[in-house]
Amino acid sequence: MRPFQGRRVLLGITGGIASYKAAWLARLLQQAGAEVDVVMTRAATEFVGAVTLEALTGRPVHTALIAAGHALDHIKIARAADVVVVAPCTADFLARAVHGHADDLLSACLLATSAPVLLVPAMNDRMWAHPQVQRNSAHAREIGYHVLDPDDGALAVGEGTGPGRMPEPETILAHVGRLLESDGALAGRRVLVTAGPTREAIDPVRYVTNHSSGRMGVALAAAAWRRSANVTLVAGPLQVPVPAGVRVVPVESTQQMHDAVAAELPEADALVMAAAPSDFRPANVASQKIKRGAGALSIELTPNDDILAGTRERRRDGAVIVGFALETTDLEANARRKLASKGLDLIVLNDATEPGAGFGVDTNRVTFLTPDGAVAPQALLPKGEVADAILDRVAALLAARGVR
Structure with a gap:
């Protein structure tokens, strides 16, 4: 370790x-x-x-x-x-x-x-x-x-x-x-990490969400803080403990995560978007609990704003931006589209259907893709080691850009 x-x-x-x-x-x-x-x-x-x-x-x-x-x-x-x-x-x-x-x-x-x-x-x-x-x-x-x-x-x-x-x-x-690790390449850097799912209310007691536990984002925040970075973690509801030393901004909905990232990003040297925010939310939220007796229920969903794509104007000059692509089909092609459309420096691709590499587990198998066309598949590793591999690349990019 x-x-x-x-x-x-x-x-x-x-x-x-x-x-x-x-x-x-x-x-x-x-x-x-x-x-x-x-x-x-x-x-x-x-x-x-x-x-x-x-x-x-x-x-x-x-x-x-x-x-x-x-x-x-x-x-x-x-x-x-x-x-x-x-x-x-x-x-x-x-x-x-x-x-x-x-x-x-x-x-x-x-x-x-x-x-x-x-x-x-x-x-x-x-x-x-x-x-x-x-x-x-x-x-x-x-x-x-x-x-x-x-x-x-x-x-x-x-x-x-x-x-x-x-x-x-x-x-x-x-x-x-x-x-x-007090003298590492990330010492004193300001690193912004997102983690966990978001919840979109249906009524006062129900919500739409996904299976994200927050393990990968928490591992990234912990590893960045261990490397002596100043770390802010924007976190949806987590199923794992918050890491030591990290400043946490708790959020619930995708809009709250969007607003928190927008507020923190201008001062960040790096953003690692490891959260799994909901792509959709109910178009109408009931003010009271929906009763079973109402019969069959249809919920109209409307798209949420894309948090990562919306960060372009708020990014600090020279900041390193990392996204995740959790895919089930056409993995590399979909990840490449996200890499380009969102203006990322690195995208971390993984297969949601692979045992031991999706939600709620302590390991992950990822592939790194960069704008120059490079593809770097990684072995199945504990998420802490995946976090360090990602941060090694973040540190190298910051050093190459001379970001202070």
Whole structure:
């Protein structure tokens, strides 16, 4: 999984109740292809066992600053790391880290590393709100550490809810990935992505829609944000979670998606139109629920405006525009017509009838078509990998155009 394959991650675990989540984070990092070096404080071992982390990572767990045969561990581990993440980061460890203490292995590693460092504070909401903790968090950012603020949610038993909960491991994984690709070709670019279906009302309780889950668009938004782009996701009703870090503009109808894209596009360096907006809408929407007793029902449909074709006048000079063509017949011919008629730089073609490549699945088989006549069929891949293949082409086009 890009960008973790073959990278070294130093995972620091400190002594808070959220330490149990660190075990799952270690597993996610390992599954993504990273080599994970776990460093635990003494207090952390009271919450989760070192043997657990060793079993999950397949590597020794480090706990001691001074031990026979391990005198230079804090240097070796720190230098080997491509990124350091401390999750959870307790109030005590945050204070020691920002003041340069080195009285345990983990704090010493922070002083010895030149890799980016992500601190993930987790504590009681009153502790997080304390002025000194807030100053320490701000100080951490001032000295170059990245700080992922805690979520607002359920705390330890009896403590209710509030800001202080450690973000979920999947969210932390996304932030670690972004640090590993912080200097990529899309860093700082403004990328606009659309995802999901739209819904066209028939009456107050029924609507016309399609089978799109939003998986492909969400994968694109997540991959662009991981590459350090500034990402806006215009999303119809999704069946998958919204990715971390992405600004989301929720919409319902095709007209709402049209208006949202029109508003966002003038500032975008790239538009990737992965949504499946409805081509038609009911010509007349009933103001009350249509009752079964009304007998046979005919619904007159009228065409919606073509969102992508209508973006021409709003496109920024040099912007890269990518469309999708989900077809069932005459695949390449239909995709070529869309590529030309909508003035696209790239169209992503896929067959709606192919198993494993249509709506509601985690994989896709696509073919890239460009205005110069090139055709580049791809293998059946996870949608995350398809997203990266698309963004590789977007980044190359932006670089060739010198877009700033």
